[in-house]
Amino acid sequence: MTPPDEHPRTETATAPPPQCPAHAYGTGGVARLYGPAAEADPMGLYEQLRERYGAVAPVLLHGDLPAWLVLGYRENLDVMRTPSRFSRDSRNWRDMREGKLPPEHPLAPISTWQPICAFADGQVHERWRGAINDSIGRFDRRGMRRHITRFAGQLVDRFCTAGKADLVDDFAEHLPMLVMTQLLGMPEEYGPRLVKAARDMIKGTETAVSSNAYVQETLRKLVVRKRADPGPDFTSWLLEHPSELTDDEVQQHLRLVLIAAYETTANLIANTLRMVLTDPRCRANLAGGHMTLPDAVEQILWDEPPFTTILGRWATQDTELGGHKIKSGDPLVLGLAAANLDTAIRPDPTAPVHGNRSHLAFSGGAHECPGQDIGRAIADTGIEALLTRLPDIRLAVPEDELTWVSALMSRHLVELPVEFTPQQPQPMPVPELPAPAPAADAEEPVGSAADQEVPALPAAERRSWWASLTRWLRRR
Structure with a gap:
């Protein structure tokens, strides 16, 4: 130049x-x-x-x-x-x-x-990207949504008794990392520090290099562990893929997926919640059935893309x-x-x-984000769970007091303070053990572990999210 x-x-x-x-x-x-x-x-x-x-x-x-x-x-x-x-x-x-x-x-x-698909073109890109696409394709979508609902409920339980919260710090910034650590096969306790390191790295701050080093070391240890003890997770699927990725190639692609999914989804959740809480047109369209929550997410992807x-x-x-x-x-x-x-x-x-x-919002061409549907699922399922639990949630400050922080690649809300009627935490229901299957059914496949972790509520206890959201909108 x-x-x-x-x-x-x-x-x-x-x-x-x-x-x-x-x-x-x-x-x-x-x-x-x-x-x-x-x-x-x-x-x-x-x-x-x-x-x-x-x-x-x-x-x-x-x-x-x-x-x-x-x-x-x-x-x-x-x-x-x-x-x-x-x-x-x-x-x-x-x-x-x-x-x-x-x-x-x-x-x-x-x-x-780095040896990842985001820095490659042609056949090399196709090899790496193929491993990513195939591994993402193995996720059980129903089980993943149950994980999202469970983690969203855990986050709401942390602040629901207070009657107030900051939906950026208490919800949007944590939910994607909790879900991604689960999908990658990482312990849940990794989430909080990874949130801080991931955001710092993507900002391009003076400490971005040290934050990147922490993320890399965490993922290196994960690859070593999964090579020795694989499981039904994204890391293990990359390691066993026919393209035979090296440990370093797997580590670098885990970093790519983790950081991209975290930053985009955290911003998408916060921006969608802000629109639902502050935009009268959005509220009217949702209440009147002219817009669904996925529609609202897509509108944000047009107007305020995460990157x-x-x-x-x-x-x-x-x-x-x-x-x-x-x-x-x-x-x-x-x-x-x-x-x-x-x-x-x-x-x-x-x-x-x-x-x-x-x-x-998710780029385009051969390098279009492969995990965009996962990001959408985390956003709309997580927001659905939040609004179901707190149907009268409302913004706690005037809209013009909301502030943003920007960097080269992203712009995100600093805080989204809200108020609501205090609620009691909801303990996870304990399922009854199923009766032993007859011998003739011994070969019949059973549901995945992900599907069984969050049992469905009895019909009498299930609430319609759409009905709850409509009631909340009509109170506004």
Whole structure:
């Protein structure tokens, strides 16, 4: 990429737009995607860049490394779908080859090449991605939802007697990691510290490197244990897959799945809960049957995707994108949030989008998120369990007092304080032991352990979530 002061279309526009803080801009008037100014209002910055440069804008990453931010929907798809021009292999990054991203650089944990499908194209990508897809496909969806409901209930039990809670700190940030540690075959007690390390690493903070080291060591020990004692879990399935992944390849893919699933799902839960609690249009549509909870989740994926941007792709050749000349070795940042609001495909970004999954919240092309349905399941099942237990839940502060924290790749609520009528914890019902099966039925398969862990309530004790939610909405 050309130096910032020679960046395309910036030669005569070295001063930032008057409505944007000057310190958001670096050398040559090119906007930084990091620092207080950029993180205060990332969506506002994206729109200013779109107005100034069009569908692709020159930007600066940490350390004022030059990059391109892809803002247009079609341009993002072009990048995602043409690996021959825009590779996922970060070894193409010219600045990295020149030693400008040492191990202690904040972006090193998420950009240094690793033996995982997210950094590969072609046959190598197909081998690794095939193992991921096949292993995810082995999950028992009904059993997984029962795990989600059980963990959501445990979290609600921790605060239900108080009549108040912070749904970010007490619920959204813990549920995905509890579920993922279960699916990966990890002890549940790993969850709390992994939550902290995962979020710190994805922010690209000064301690991101040490947080990454903790996650890596935890997963290394898990792989060693599962190699010796496999079980019905994602880690064991990767280890036994016909593609014969090495222990290191399994470890790195576990990290990829864990971090991606955690960050996206925690943000998705928090953002959906905020919309349900604060948006009168959403409440009216849910109460009137014009929108279901999965519809609400999908709307959030359009309007507030869990990852606002993704670093990245790297140009394999000199090419053109959005009217800009891209040089071989240039990095590209996929602007998922900006693309979802591109008026070229959403003339009215404020209009609801029902039954449409063509958003880019989970990226696209060959590298589209393989676990997106798991994320959706954790979000809608967990929120369903929460609203069923606390049908009169309401926001405890004015909506304009809610605050967000942003980083390069994500934006999330700091707190979501709520109030509700105090409830008593619900002990898990103890199932009656089934009678011994007749000898003739000895060969008949039984349900999985996951299916048996959370027994169904008797019919008289089951409550309709939809009826509970409708009652709650009508009280508003």
